[in-house]
Amino acid sequence: MRAWLIQRLSAVYLSLFLLYVLFWWLTTDRLSYTEWRQLIGQPFMAVALGLFFSALLVHAWVGMRDVLVDYIPHIGLRFFILIGVALFLLALGIWAALILVAVVMI
Amino acid sequence: MLTKTARPKNLNLLKIRQPVTAVVSIIHRISGVILFLTLPVMIYWFAESLRSAEDFAEAQAFFSSNWMLLAGALLAWALIHHFFAGLRFLLLDIDVGLELKTARATAWLVFACVAIVFVAYMFGVVI
Numbered sequence: 001m002r003a004w005l006i007q008r009l010s011a012v013y014l015s016l017f018l019l020y021v022l023f024w025w026l027t028t029d030r031l032s033y034t035e036w037r038q039l040i041g042q043p044f045m046a047v048a049l050g051l052f053f054s055a056l057l058v059h060a061w062v063g064m065r066d067v068l069v070d071y072i073p074h075i076g077l078r079f080f081i082l083i084g085v086a087l088f089l090l091a092l093g094i095w096a097a098l099i100l101v102a103v104v105m106i
Numbered sequence: 107m108l109t110k111t112a113r114p115k116n117l118n119l120l121k122i123r124q125p126v127t128a129v130v131s132i133i134h135r136i137s138g139v140i141l142f143l144t145l146p147v148m149i150y151w152f153a154e155s156l157r158s159a160e161d162f163a164e165a166q167a168f169f170s171s172n173w174m175l176l177a178g179a180l181l182a183w184a185l186i187h188h189f190f191a192g193l194r195f196l197l198l199d200i201d202v203g204l205e206l207k208t209a210r211a212t213a214w215l216v217f218a219c220v221a222i223v224f225v226a227y228m229f230g231v232v233i
Contacts, residue, residue, distance in 0.1 A: 012196070033159040
């Protein structure tokens with residue numbers, strides 16, 4: 001039930017963020033590097049992106065877990081792959097966090 | 107969660123004609139896995155685009171290459187399908203469209219929306 005709820009809540013945030021990005025993409029001219037960097041470096045944007053990456057990775061975890069549990073009946077193999085997916089997502093999360101910290105700090 | 111249960115194992119999914127609702131569902135899963143697999147590439151180029159002006163230009167060149175036009179089309183399709191099918195599942199969760207006829211109709215509607223938005227996206231990218 002908790003995973004189920006997390007999946008729905010993250011889905012709602014991801015959808016809203018996606019619509020915002022789509023709107024922004026359709027209404028904004030091509031940015032220069034400086035403009036792009038400034039946009040992402042705003043505290044508000046960094047927080048929204050931090051939330052986005054968190055929601056994205058949690059959503060991916062619950063989704064991949066559901067898929068693997070359904071299609072890999074062998075418990076040992078499933079466990080092994082689940083660990084791999086978890087480590088992979090964790091690494092991506094740390095990476096994304098470092099990117100955002102760097103863009104705000106520097 | 108990790109207990110073995112006796113399930114029927116003689117189901118050959120390829121021999122069963124799947125209803126449209128099941129097709130929307132399985133493609134939702136496939137598109138989700140595709141999006142999952144492209145995460146590192148996306149995060150890599152996000153990092154590059156912020157690193158320096160040269161890397162930013164490199165990222166732009168990468169995303170406007172012909173090869174990326176194809177990969178981007180697959181990615182865009184996966185994202186668009188995942189979005190619309192996901193929206194339908196969210197509505198089903200709050201008891202909207204649960205009736206079989208409606209559920210079938212909204213499944214077809216998902217495919218229609220995906221097709222329209224995908225074509226619009228491709229027009230936008232090519233032109």
